[in-house]
Amino acid sequence: MIIAQQKPVKDIAAMISDCKKVLLVGCAGCVTVCLAGGEKETEVLASSLHILRQTEGNPLETV
Secondary structure (H helix, E strand, O other): OOOOOOOOHHHHHHHOOOOOEEOOOOOOOHHHHOOOOOHHHHHHHHHHHHHHHHHOOOOOEEO
């Protein structure tokens, strides 16, 4: 059995702090069942990163 766990948004934001544009990709496989990386979770992550970066005055474009 495969189990996935999403990283905290702040950790992901720190990893991409130097980026101005990022591509977020979700999967319809096991990570969807674990609620860690399906389409819905990817959209929520994109929104969260976008809002976080806007509040920091460092806009981010997500694709």
